[in-house]
Amino acid sequence: MLIGYVRSAEAAAPDAAAEVDVLVAAGCEKIIQETTSGGRWDHPQFSRMTEELRPEDVVVVSRLDCVAVALVDLIYTIDKIAKRGASFRSISEGIDISGKMGKQVMQIIQAFAGFERAQLKLRMTKGQKDARARGAGGGRSPKLSPAQQKEIVDMLAAGRSGADLARLFRVHRATISRLASKAHSADIAKKANVR
The missing domain is CATH 1.10.10 (Arc Repressor Mutant, subunit A)
Known part of the structure; x- marks a missing residue:
């Protein structure tokens, strides 16, 4: 079954209605709508949907930013879907993780996510080192003087x-x-x- 997923800040947002139309045109038999911001870590509708996925199901989104705000989030999301034996498809980006090509696409995405994590760690380490050089100890300031x-x-x-x-x-x-x-x-x- 093709299951469409839409996430928007408001249910009545014009872009949410347009996304639903795109998913219906793509052949989705069921549409799940989430009305929370992308920056939140908890998405109850998405969690419920993934728990109910069956191996023949395909989660379809109109754009990748419907399920992830960062590459690491995307990897986590796709992995969660794949663990249920289901597939994932993004219409705008033309990503489909079903089949051999999908596995290769997933490996490329994971490689980029690893690179992104390494760059983030490098920037954080450099920032902490620079802060210590300026005399800032880092960490939380004490609650009591x-x-x-x-x-x-x-x-x-x-x-x-x-x-x-x-x-x-x-x-x-x-x-x-x-x-x-x-x-x-x-x-x-x-x-x-x-x-």
């Missing part, structure tokens, strides 16, 4: 509870526990150096 941290340690020493301080400073109780543990370790190291 050094003065707040010292105040919390002093208040703990004075007998205030961790839960009370977590509410007061609007942090998770684990943050207070880590500060207490760090202060305790520093205190032990200080006493060890005095002797």
Whole structure:
């Protein structure tokens, strides 16, 4: 069975209606419409459709951007369909993964995705190295300033509870526990150096 898939931000969008027309003209017997943005990671209609796919089914889209915003997403999507024994076809790009040619097309797409991942990793590594050279440590900035941290340690020493301080400073109780543990370790190291 040919199953058409359309994804748009709004169900009544003019481009969604045009895509449905293209899929009907391509012979799709069933059309699944998703009304979520492409940037979201969860697409419930698509997930439901892939769970119900049978080996003789073919998922048809009018354009690749209906199922993926990046090459890595496309690989994941096609792989999910292929694992159900079904095929995938994109009308605009002329991609059809059924048969031997489809497997070769899939290998080419996977090669490009691997290249894209390698380039992304290279750019991230270079960006982190450049940031460290500029003095930026990277990572998330601390929720509490050094003065707040010292105040919390002093208040703990004075007998205030961790839960009370977590509410007061609007942090998770684990943050207070880590500060207490760090202060305790520093205190032990200080006493060890005095002797």
